[in-house]
Structure formats: structure tokens, C-alpha cells
Amino acid sequence: MTSTELGIARAAGQRRYRLGVMGGTFDPIHHGHLVAASEVAAKFALDEVVFVPTGMPWQKSHREVSPAEDRYLMTVIATASNPRFSVSRVDIDRPGNTYTVDTLKDLRTERGPNTDLFFITGADAVRQILTWYGADELFDLAHFVGVTRPGVPMTPADLAHLPEDSVTLLEVPALAISSTDCRERVRAHEPIWYLVPDGIVQYIAKRGLYPAPGSGVPHDRS
Ligand SMILES: Nc1ncnc2c1ncn2[C@@H]1O[C@H](COP(=O)(O)OP(=O)(O)OP(=O)(O)O)[C@@H](O)[C@H]1O
Numbered sequence: 001m002t003s004t005e006l007g008i009a010r011a012a013g014q015r016r017y018r019l020g021v022m023g024g025t026f027d028p029i030h031h032g033h034l035v036a037a038s039e040v041a042a043k044f045a046l047d048e049v050v051f052v053p054t055g056m057p058w059q060k061s062h063r064e065v066s067p068a069e070d071r072y073l074m075t076v077i078a079t080a081s082n083p084r085f086s087v088s089r090v091d092i093d094r095p096g097n098t099y100t101v102d103t104l105k106d107l108r109t110e111r112g113p114n115t116d117l118f119f120i121t122g123a124d125a126v127r128q129i130l131t132w133y134g135a136d137e138l139f140d141l142a143h144f145v146g147v148t149r150p151g152v153p154m155t156p157a158d159l160a161h162l163p164e165d166s167v168t169l170l171e172v173p174a175l176a177i178s179s180t181d182c183r184e185r186v187r188a189h190e191p192i193w194y195l196v197p198d199g200i201v202q203y204i205a206k207r208g209l210y211p212a213p214g215s216g217v218p219h220d221r222s
């Protein structure tokens, strides 16, 4: 849309679509992710939040990551009951490393010029943004919302190195849940009930994800 068309659309009162983008490896998805997305949706009056499981999370290449299809299906299961939540395959269908700059460009192309993007990240990820590929382009593509996360202290001073007004910090109910802890619990035969949606507990058991070391199941499932 040209700036003239944009002006005409705005003058005609055409409301822009507000799309939240919740990117993550989701190995597995847990209630910390879901609460963060729900809170940002409410506070930013989002029309929809699209969850985008990573294809190849290059900054996690030092550890095994479950197959993309398993992470995608878990994300579908976890979000199915919320009419405002959806799941995108853009990152898992794109070959090579997953870069958010590509995610945002693909979603802009897919959703068209009348959509504003709000990329949702936890405080730990906000601190890393400048290490992301093509970081200088990111803030032209989306507004970033950094949500608080237990164990990751975050103050406005932490945003000082980012372009002004490019990131909003939002305090969300503290859920001290991580995918790492969920995986370790499964490996140790400890419960993950209520840390993740019920369907995820069952999916992990059905697919035998996160086997205990020495259990005979191949460790690297990627
Ligand atoms: N409990 C939580 N509260 C707020 N944000 C969270 C929480 N858990 C994850 N996030 C955010 O959700 C996004 C996706 O996270 P990711 O899928 O890597 O989960 P994770 O729990 O951090 O995983 P891992 O422990 O494997 O690193 C990131 O921006 C992360 O900061």
C-alpha cells in the first residue's frame, strides 16, 4: 500500500488488523507461553495471536531439538481452544536457519498491508535481540513486546540499547515454567501436569518425546 492509499484507508476509517506473533521453539509449549500471548492480546487489543514454531533455532544449535512436526502439532493442540490463537508453519516450512526477520516478512506478505505486527518475546529474548540476524531491519517490520519472566530481571534501562519506542515492556503473571524444566521432568519421570496443557502431557507420552538417557530411545530425534 502506498502512503497515499494508506492515508485514504485511514481517512475512510478502515481499521488496521492487529496481529500478535508469538515465536518460539515450543519444545514443548507450556502455560508460560500461553499466558504471555493472552496477556499481550488483551493489553494491545490484538485481533489474533499467531504462534510460530521455529524451524531451525540456530541459537539453540548446541542442544538437541525435537522434530519440527512434533513441536508444530503440540502448538496446534495447546492453542486449539482459543478462537484468537492460530499457528503458522512459515518458519518450519522455510529451509535453513530460522530468522525472525524472515518470519515477519513472510507474515507481512501473507497478511497484506492492512496488518500491524506485534512480536511477543520473553525478557530473556529481548536482551538478545541485537544478536539476531538482520536486527537493524526488525523494528521496521513489527513493534516488539517484551514480557516479564521469572528469574530474568528487566527494567526500562535494559531497553536503552534498542531503538526508541521499538519495544514495550509488559508485566505478565509470573509463571516460573520453562521448556527445559519440562523436558528434564519428563526424563526424570516427574509430572508436568498443569505446567503444560493436558493434551501436551498426553502427546509427549504418546510420541515418547524426551526419553530418559540410557532408555534405548535415540536421543537426537531431530
Ligand atoms: N514462563 C515464561 N514467561 C514469559 N515468557 C516466556 C516464558 N517461557 C518462555 N517465554 C518466552 O516465550 C518465547 C519462546 O520460548 P521458548 O520456546 O524458547 O521456551 P523456553 O521455556 O524459554 O524454552 P527453553 O527452556 O528450551 O529455552 C521466548 O520469547 C521466551 O522468552
Ligand SMILES: O=C(O)c1ccc[n+]([C@@H]2O[C@H](COP(=O)([O-])O)[C@@H](O)[C@H]2O)c1
Binding pocket: 022, 023, 024, 025, 026, 052, 054, 057, 059, 060, 098, 099, 100, 101, 125, 131, 132, 133
Ligand atoms: O532472528 C534471529 O536470529 C533469532 C535468534 C534467536 C531467536 N529468534 C526468535 O526468537 C523467538 C524465541 O526463540 P527461542 O529460541 O527462545 O525459542 C523465536 O521466534 C525465534 O525464531 C530469532
